[in-house]
Amino acid sequence: MSTVPGPMRIPPLLTELNTDFWTGGLAGELRIQRCTHCATYHHPPTSVCRNCLRGGLTAQVVSGTATVMAFTINHHQWSPTATTEPYVIAIVELPEQDGLRITTNIVNCDVRDVHIDMPVRVVFEPLADVALPLFEPDR
Numbered sequence: 001m002s003t004v005p006g007p008m009r010i011p012p013l014l015t016e017l018n019t020d021f022w023t024g025g026l027a028g029e030l031r032i033q034r035c036t037h038c039a040t041y042h043h044p045p046t047s048v049c050r051n052c053l054r055g056g057l058t059a060q061v062v063s064g065t066a067t068v069m070a071f072t073i074n075h076h077q078w079s080p081t082a083t084t085e086p087y088v089i090a091i092v093e094l095p096e097q098d099g100l101r102i103t104t105n106i107v108n109c110d111v112r113d114v115h116i117d118m119p120v121r122v123v124f125e126p127l128a129d130v131a132l133p134l135f136e137p138d139r
């Protein structure tokens, strides 16, 4: 778990579609929606498979590893209670499927150490009634 004061956090609004994603971390699981018909993963969650156009999507636990595809370093303090330290906003790709990506923060390392193609793994940060999936270097 990340213990460093982080960016301003607003808990997500839980819906029938996204609850598994946002609460999976409470059980230590990264849960991504997957089609029961064609096995395509989807993120963000959807009510209809974007591949086969059918319903029947369920949450599936994935490995929790990923690769940094893109990132930026934020230096702006967006609220008086947020950290004044720079932090990384990143898009990471999960190995389970090409193009399966999550927007997240990279934590537990110096922001100057983050780079494209960096291997990372999920860690969860509790927030209200959810656990935010963040990623740290996979050493």
Ligand SMILES: [Zn+2]
Residues within 6 Å of the ligand: 035, 036, 037, 038, 039, 040, 049, 050, 051, 052, 053, 054
């Ligand atoms: Zn499908």
